[in-house]
Amino acid sequence: MKNTDAIKAFLALGQETRLNIFRLVVQRGDTGLTPGEIIEKLGVANATLSFHLKELMGADLLSVERQSRNLIYRPNASLVQELSAFLLENCCGGKACAPVSITKKAKAK
Numbered sequence: 001m002k003n004t005d006a007i008k009a010f011l012a013l014g015q016e017t018r019l020n021i022f023r024l025v026v027q028r029g030d031t032g033l034t035p036g037e038i039i040e041k042l043g044v045a046n047a048t049l050s051f052h053l054k055e056l057m058g059a060d061l062l063s064v065e066r067q068s069r070n071l072i073y074r075p076n077a078s079l080v081q082e083l084s085a086f087l088l089e090n091c092c093g094g095k096a097c098a099p100v101s102i103t104k105k106a107k108a109k
Helices: 003-013 016-031 035-042 046-058 077-088
Strands: 062-067 070-075
Touching: 003 016, 003 046, 003 077, 016 035, 016 046, 016 070, 016 077, 035 046, 035 070, 046 062
Parallel strands: none
Antiparallel strands: 062 070
């Protein structure tokens, strides 16, 4: 994956509403979602949703298919896998990564 392709995808996901839309569509997987279902789940206005879907599709993060009267939006699974591989390509010098441990700091008195 080229840096420019990754940047294009990350720019599209760098807006909260688009990130929420994308995550919702990814959760549904190959089943996909109609715009009406997205509006119902996220409470996004129709005009706003259209704009954000256009941006996500422009970054090739979503695909759309017409089924009868409905548009069905699905994640571009191959791009999601490419992005993940791109981010982890040089992780841990090619060795298996050790689990990350998160500890809470004690409050100062």
